[in-house]
Amino acid sequence: MKRAFGYAAVAVWGALAQTLQLLLQGLFPAVDVASPGTVLVRALAPDFATLVLVAAVGRLARRDALHLALFVALGRASFTAAPPLGVAAGALVVAVVADGLRGFAELDRPVLRFLAAAAGAALFSLWIGFVEYVRFQEASAVGVLAAGGLGLGAVDLSVAAGAAGVTAVTTAVIGLVLWRVFAGLPGLVLLERRAF
Amino acid sequence: MALGFLALRPSGGLIERVAEAALLPARALGPLALPTRVVEAARASDDRGSDAERFAAESALAQRLEAAILKSAWPEDVVLPRGAVATLGEVDARSGTRDRDMVRVRVLDPGRVRVGQGVVSGDVFLGRVARVHFRAEPPRKPSRLTRALRALRVLPAPVLPPPDAIDVALITGASERIGAVVEPMPEDEALGVRPSRLVVGGVVPGAPTVHLGTHVPESRSARRGAVRVSEPDVPGATGALGADELRLCDGFLIGRLQELDIARRGALGTDERGIVQEILGVAPPVDFLSGLNQVLVLGRARPGDPPSVPLRASVPAQAGVWRSASVLGVGDACPWRDTLRIGAGARSGVARGAAVVDGARLLGRVTRADAAGATVARLSDPGTEIVLLASHAAAPDAVPLVLGRLVARGAGGGGELLLEWSPTPVELDRARAWAARLGHGGDFLDVRLFTGSGMRLVPRGLLVGRTRLPVHVRRTEEQGPGAEGEPALDAPSEPALDAPSEPALDAASEPTLDADVQPGFDVRLLRVGGTASARGALRVWLGPGKAAGADA
Numbered sequence: 001m002k003r004a005f006g007y008a009a010v011a012v013w014g015a016l017a018q019t020l021q022l023l024l025q026g027l028f029p030a031v032d033v034a035s036p037g038t039v040l041v042r043a044l045a046p047d048f049a050t051l052v053l054v055a056a057v058g059r060l061a062r063r064d065a066l067h068l069a070l071f072v073a074l075g076r077a078s079f080t081a082a083p084p085l086g087v088a089a090g091a092l093v094v095a096v097v098a099d100g101l102r103g104f105a106e107l108d109r110p111v112l113r114f115l116a117a118a119a120g121a122a123l124f125s126l127w128i129g130f131v132e133y134v135r136f137q138e139a140s141a142v143g144v145l146a147a148g149g150l151g152l153g154a155v156d157l158s159v160a161a162g163a164a165g166v167t168a169v170t171t172a173v174i175g176l177v178l179w180r181v182f183a184g185l186p187g188l189v190l191l192e193r194r195a196f
Numbered sequence: 197m198a199l200g201f202l203a204l205r206p207s208g209g210l211i212e213r214v215a216e217a218a219l220l221p222a223r224a225l226g227p228l229a230l231p232t233r234v235v236e237a238a239r240a241s242d243d244r245g246s247d248a249e250r251f252a253a254e255s256a257l258a259q260r261l262e263a264a265i266l267k268s269a270w271p272e273d274v275v276l277p278r279g280a281v282a283t284l285g286e287v288d289a290r291s292g293t294r295d296r297d298m299v300r301v302r303v304l305d306p307g308r309v310r311v312g313q314g315v316v317s318g319d320v321f322l323g324r325v326a327r328v329h330f331r332a333e334p335p336r337k338p339s340r341l342t343r344a345l346r347a348l349r350v351l352p353a354p355v356l357p358p359p360d361a362i363d364v365a366l367i368t369g370a371s372e373r374i375g376a377v378v379e380p381m382p383e384d385e386a387l388g389v390r391p392s393r394l395v396v397g398g399v400v401p402g403a404p405t406v407h408l409g410t411h412v413p414e415s416r417s418a419r420r421g422a423v424r425v426s427e428p429d430v431p432g433a434t435g436a437l438g439a440d441e442l443r444l445c446d447g448f449l450i451g452r453l454q455e456l457d458i459a460r461r462g463a464l465g466t467d468e469r470g471i472v473q474e475i476l477g478v479a480p481p482v483d484f485l486s487g488l489n490q491v492l493v494l495g496r497a498r499p500g501d502p503p504s505v506p507l508r509a510s511v512p513a514q515a516g517v518w519r520s521a522s523v524l525g526v527g528d529a530c531p532w533r534d535t536l537r538i539g540a541g542a543r544s545g546v547a548r549g550a551a552v553v554d555g556a557r558l559l560g561r562v563t564r565a566d567a568a569g570a571t572v573a574r575l576s577d578p579g580t581e582i583v584l585l586a587s588h589a590a591a592p593d594a595v596p597l598v599l600g601r602l603v604a605r606g607a608g609g610g611g612e613l614l615l616e617w618s619p620t621p622v623e624l625d626r627a628r629a630w631a632a633r634l635g636h637g638g639d640f641l642d643v644r645l646f647t648g649s650g651m652r653l654v655p656r657g658l659l660v661g662r663t664r665l666p667v668h669v670r671r672t673e674e675q676g677p678g679a680e681g682e683p684a685l686d687a688p689s690e691p692a693l694d695a696p697s698e699p700a701l702d703a704a705s706e707p708t709l710d711a712d713v714q715p716g717f718d719v720r721l722l723r724v725g726g727t728a729s730a731r732g733a734l735r736v737w738l739g740p741g742k743a744a745g746a747d748a
Contacts, residue, residue: 022526030534030607031578032614038606042531079537080528080571128530163531 002190007071009187010056014075017048022079036159043163046171047121049076050094054116054175055182057098058107061193068191069095086131093127094120108183110176117175122168129160254556254659260592261646262657265585267595269490271319271448272633276494280444283308283493285315287650288361297369298326299484301491306330306360313495314425314445315364318595320482321425321448323372325493326365329357364491367408367450368484373397374442376478377426378418378453392418393426396450400477402458405620406484407477408451423450423478444494451478452622479622486583486601487623489648489656516655517738519544521552523730527571534577534607536560540736541569550653551737557728558582558647558658562736570736575660575727576613580604583651584615586643586665588634597630597665598648605721613661613724615645624667631667640664645724655737661724 024045032038053072057065073091077084098107098116107113175182269284276282285303303309306328313325335354338346345351365372376396380389392415400407427443456477482488519540527535540546542565550562552572560574561582573580581603585596600623605614619627631641645660 018529019525021529025529025531026526029609030576030611031532032606032608035609039532045529045531047529076529079526080530082528082530125530132530160532167531 006187006190007067009185009190010052010068010071011075013052013185013187014049014072015079016075017052018076018079020048021045036162039159039163040166043125043166044170045167046174047124047167048171048174050120050124050171051117051175051178051182052185053091053094054098054107054113054120055179055185056188056191057095058102058113058116059183059188060191062099062102064191064193065095065099066092080128082128082131083135086128090124090127093123097123108179113179114172114176118168118172121171122164125164125167126161129157129164133157251555257592258556258646258657258659261585261587261596261644261659264587264593264596265648265656266490268318268598269492271316271492272595274319274447274449277444277446279496280494281308281497283495285362285491285493286656287488287491295369296485297366297372299323299364299366299488300357301362301364301493302358302360303362303493304360306362308495308497309362309493310441310495313441313493314448315491315493316445316448317482317488317491319449320480321367321374321445321450322482322484322488322491323364323366323369324442325362327363329361329363330359362493366484367397367480368399368406370398373411374425374445374450375427376423376450378413378421378423380418380421384418384421389417390415393428394423396423396478400456400458400475403456403475403477405479407454407456407479410453410476410478413476418453419455419476420453423453424448425450441495444496449481451480453477454479479620481622481626482598483600483620483623486650487598488650489585489598516740517545518553518735519546519738521546521570521734521736523734524569527573532578534574535563536572536574536730537569538572538734538736539569541565541567543567544736545738546570546736547653547738549651551647551655551658553658553735553737554728554730554733556657556659557726558654558660559728559730559734561654574730575604575615576607578604578606582615582660583648584645584660585648586641586645588636589642589644589662591634592644594634595630596646596648597627597643599627599645599665602722608723613727615663615722615724617665617720617722619720627665627667636667639666641667645722653737653739655740659726661727663722663724665722666720 022045025042028042028044029038031042049072053068056068056072060068069091070088073084073088076091077087080087097119101107101112101116101119105112107116266284270282283303283305285301288300288302301315309325309328311325311328315322315324335356338354342351346353367374373395374397375393377391377393379391392413394413395411396408397411398409400409425442425445425448427446429443454477456475457472458475459472521538521540524537524539527533527537536552536559538552546562546565548562548565550565550570552559552562558575560572560577560580562570563573564571575582581601583601584599586599587596588594599617600619602615602617605616608614634641641664642662643665644662647654647656647658647660649656
């Protein structure tokens with residue numbers, strides 16, 4: 001039961017983190033494809049949900065990484081137009097990367113937490129972009145009207161990659177500064193395991 | 197890996213439905229996004245208010261536009277032959293038929309429609325009736341296993357076509373053929389080229405744009421000119437060629453004959469380098485994929501036919517089934533998306549693709565509906581495609597121009613909507629002819645954009661905004677027989693338009709913006725003003741309802 005509450009807390013933190021990102025993005029002007037700067041400016045909003053996941057993976061046992069990824073995905077899937085399976089797969093990739101980096105040393109180290117947050121945010125953003133692009137191509141092949149997203153050159157792939165890079169840097173910087181806040185989120189303590 | 201693979205599969209599958217169900221508990225977290233609603237409201241650039249007066253004015257205008265759409269089915273230049281009975285129909289969502297060469301149409305009077313009758317839209321021939329659903333055999337009773345799986349909602353419930361639905365086989369179909377005649381250009385006629393017969397049908401493989409195939413031409417001398425239906429008079433013929441009722445379509449336009457240079461392909465699609473074939477193709481004046489709206493089915497009156505249904509006024513889209521929805525906040529964290537989250541979801545009957553409106557203005561379409569709400573892609577969401585019609589701002593009752601599929605490029609600095617319009621040369625010629633018919637000769641035409649038929653869960657007549665359509669601006673590189681004798685312009689010149697008289701809405705509520713013409717590309721970027729705002733009370737379209745559905 002204790003662990004169930006812990007995972008529920010992770011899902012709520014994931015959702016709140018996503019909300020915070022949306023809130024920041026909403027402060028920026030709308031996207032104009034002719035001005036890639038508008039996309040890059042919106043990308044300045046850090047990917048807080050990835051930070052929640054990376055920090056949780058860094059703090060908790062390695063065998064919990066998979067569960068953490070799925071519960072963070074559960075939280076953030078409520079606030080995205082991306083397919084739920086895509087969000088879950090992206091969160092798993094982030095967890096695997098963070099866990100892989102953790103194999104070298106504890107993620108508390110500044111360089112590693114910077115790398116883990118940056119790589120996680122960039123990979124998640126690129127993955128969602130890729131999912132959108134593939135789905136758009138499939139829809140286009142059968143003549144279905146596309147409902148936003150990458151495709152038809154509406155948003156250039158290089159711009160999307162640039163946006164992923166910007167989000168990665170801002171996420172990493174926030175991770176560097178506020179790591180203790182994310183690693184100490186209430187509820188994570190319920191998921192800690194005894195070392196012996 | 198498996199998750200990643202499944203995420204790339206087309207949406208709406210069984211796995212996705214299971215995932216949606218599994219995510220249901222997380223939907224309870226939706227209210228956590230409420231703070232973003234404040235931001236979204238602040239972003240909304242609505243200075244028009246959302247009072248009842250504006251809504252009433254917009255609804256009245258939308259009804260006039262709808263009435264104009266219905267007119268677009270009737271021919272303007274071609275005269276219907278004596279004895280022809282025209283049945284009005286409206287193109288339903290293309291999703292009804294998976295085949296691109298087949299389109300589903302809902303007709304006003306299905307009792308009069310028979311397989312093999314010709315289908316036209318305006319002066320253009322489209323195809324023939326391939327299936328009349330209410331006459332088709334009912335589907336077989338499903339097996340017990342299928343019924344059990346449907347009861348468990350593992351398999352979707354069967355969707356039977358409505359009784360007024362017919363399937364129309366477009367002339368683009370590989371096996372479709374129609375007799376035709378080429379009308380030579382005046383200068384060719386002076387050189388002795390005479391009208392000659394040929395058969396048209398299917399598409400030319402390898403052509404850069406859709407061109408209809410030509411077969412067994414009577415003469416090789418006719419290389420260009422208008423191609424019109426001319427079915428041979430074969431007594432007793434019942435097939436596609438020479439069918440009696442198809443001859444009612446004689447004189448309707450199929451397209452423009454053109455020579456196409458197509459790289460020859462060898463066996464198994466290998467390139468035979470450098471070998472270019474000159475092939476005759478017919479450039480159709482309509483976009484068969486997304487430019488079809490109102491149609492007429494032409495047949496002869498028969499003794500057993502039911503009494504004719506009087507042409508009633510269409511039930512306006514505003515009278516359909518709508519569900520009000522509140523904005524919960526921003527819908528997606530992707531920096532290149534422009535989305536909204538609304539409170540009405542699948543439990544309220546909201547489905548993917550449904551139109552979301554502010555008053556009578558289209559705000560966007562639902563991209564995902566779940567139990568707790570829906571995500572809406574706004575029209576300014578880059579990559580969003582929409583099928584639109586244009587109506588002269590000063591003459592909303594005139595027959596509109598079908599612009600076809602436009603792609604959103606985002607929002608401009610002033611909050612205006614940026615739409616990319618990529619007409620083919622033939623479509624551009626049609627736009628010019630339409631502008632000329634309205635007595636307009638300038639480079640730009642002040643138009644109002646609105647929705648037509650053929651988009652799933654989007655009613656016709658919804659306003660999108662106003663723009664200046666660059667109908668008479670030609671690229672210097674523009675080629676083709678239609679370009680001769682017309683001035684070539686590099687950049688848009690100032691529009692010479694009189695201030696349009698607004699029927700009900702003041703100019704401030706619908707600012708008209710210019711279009712960018714990009715030299716070197718057959719793409720025109722339309723800057724659309726007076727678009728919907730997320731600040732007002734939003735509504736989601738659930739469907740036409742029984743009353744409207746019966747009225748097609």
